[in-house]
Amino acid sequence: MASQPSAPPTGLPAAETAAPPPYDRVRAWLVTAMIVTFMVVNFADKAVLGLAAVPIMDELHISHGTYGLISSSFFLLFSLAGLVVGFVSSRVSSRTLLFVMTLTWAVAQLPVLVVAAVPTLVAGRVLLGAAEGPAASMSMHALYKWFPPHRRGLPSALQISGAALGTLVSAPVLTWLITAHGWRSAYVALAVVSATWALVWWHVGHDGPFDDARPARAARRRDVPDVPDVPTSPDVPDAPKAAARVPYRRLLLTGTVLGSVSSAFGASWALSLSQAWLPSYLRTERDMTPGAAASTISAIAAFSLVLLLTVSPLMDVLKARGVTSRWSSGATQGIAVCVAGCAMAAFPFTDAPLVQHLLIGLAFGTGAVAVPLHYMTAAEVVPAAQRGALFGIVAATGTLPGLVAPALTGHLIDAADTTASGYTYAFLISAAVMLLTGLLAVACIRPERDAARLAPYV
Known part of the structure; x- marks a missing residue:
């Protein structure tokens, strides 16, 4: 009798045993x-x-x-x-x-x-x-x-x-x-x-x-019929478990997730301000030509690009050397937002062109570091089955400054005695927001600790 093709292992769908x-x-x-x-x-x-x-x-x-x-x-x-x-x-x-x-x-x-x-x-x-x-x-x-x-x-x-x-x-x-x-x-x-x-x-x-x-x-x-779940019991030692799920309320109140949202919020505040008001500020308050303003914005983008292409490999090196996620990806994103906030507070009061350009670059370019890192830290404490939904919530919360920062800046400029003072008030408020959110990220993001705390729910 001809031999029959072997069946997939018990409990696994055929699709899961196929070659990649x-x-x-x-x-x-x-x-x-x-x-x-x-x-x-x-x-x-x-x-x-x-x-x-x-x-x-x-x-x-x-x-x-x-x-x-x-x-x-x-x-x-x-x-x-x-x-x-x-x-x-x-x-x-x-x-x-x-x-x-x-x-x-x-x-x-x-x-x-x-x-x-x-x-x-x-x-x-x-x-x-x-x-x-x-x-x-x-x-x-x-x-x-x-x-x-x-x-x-x-x-x-x-x-x-x-x-x-x-x-x-x-x-x-x-x-x-x-x-x-x-x-x-x-x-x-x-x-x-x-x-x-x-x-x-x-x-x-x-x-x-x-x-x-x-x-x-x-x-x-x-x-193809679904393979029935194998019941978990002492008689079936290798029975597969259902995907672990943690209540979303507990996930969202975890320090690492709150800190990740916080750093994204601060970085997004600077980004939305840059897109809406930085070109106008450079032209009207710094007397730049349209070409010079465009070159400045391109230089800031190039700085962000370099950071984005180097930050992930650097985090891998730090973790390979035993540095915890709290101090590698966690503290890094919080410190980056704080540095951007300090520069945001300083450049309106600086007259030296070279120093001013450097501070503007730091204010609007450094926060880009938080964009990939806040996803990395949040992912370390979230079960894979819930990662997509939580990422959606984190992203939605992190982009809220886009609704606030441009409109608030316009209101402050109109309400101030001069356009220059209106911009200054807006930048100082932005600096305060960024410093607060950056410090919260540094203090709250502790993936190893929070993953251990969530372990009983997994």
Whole structure:
């Protein structure tokens, strides 16, 4: 009698015993290049309003307070959209999600081209914010589908650095368009670039083979019956356990998670202030030409890019030498936000150009360190099954300054005796927020301690 094919081990679905999918190096790095370009376009879209702030305010005769509200409107649906699309991503392909998002970016640039007015500016920014809220997480999700876990380090770093690269590239290009052809030309260019990226992505951006949800979907298509759970009992010593889950209230009140949110909050405050008001401040208060202001912003972005590309390897080295996560990734992100806060408090009172530029770079560039590290520290105390949901909550909380900082700054400028003093008040408040959140991060982030405290619930 012919021998029968061997069955998979008892208790494991057939999909889990199959050979790992092949790694297509060329296609994976093509998708990586597309994702980095996606992030570049993403941050160019964010930056265009700030780069065009002076001509827009002059042409439409709007106050600093009104402009601040327009800038803050970008974040009205930003966090909510990120949470909603995160849940949708388990049912819709990354190819489709990113395609729809970038087409929406293109559409969001159009209202102000039809009628240049405050309502159309707000409508465009709200729509753009809703479409860009899921961008970072969903592009990383799409990227991971093309790389096995042990090959994801460099692609992840490149995806994160796309944010700084977007500002580095877009600041001089968009400033040239605004100066040479009017601020509307920048909106037209971004609409064309977004639509072009979407069309190219539709042809090359198929989901990769390393998709955790794919085996389950494939099994359902083949009508493969689910393997029943093996009951846990003393008679079955190797019975698998259900995935550990910790109450979200306890997770969110853990010092490490609170500290991670705190550092993200401080870093996001500086980032939103930079995108909304730094170009205008450099031009009107520091008497820079549009080109010089763009070069300064690009230099800050380059500084952030260097930090982002070096911080993860440095953390790996520190941990390999026995440094705990509290002092490597935890203290590092808190100290970075504190350094940025100190620089924020100092540069409005500095007249020496070289020192002033250095302090501005530290104030608006150093906080980038907290962006990858606050996810790393939060991940160390959260069960894998709950990591995605908690990351969504952490990201939503960390981006709240985008709703507050630009509008508050505009209000302070309008209420002050002079524009310069209004900016100074805004920067001092920002410094206080950043110092407080940075110190909280240093004091609260203790992954080893909190993981041990949560162990009874796992």
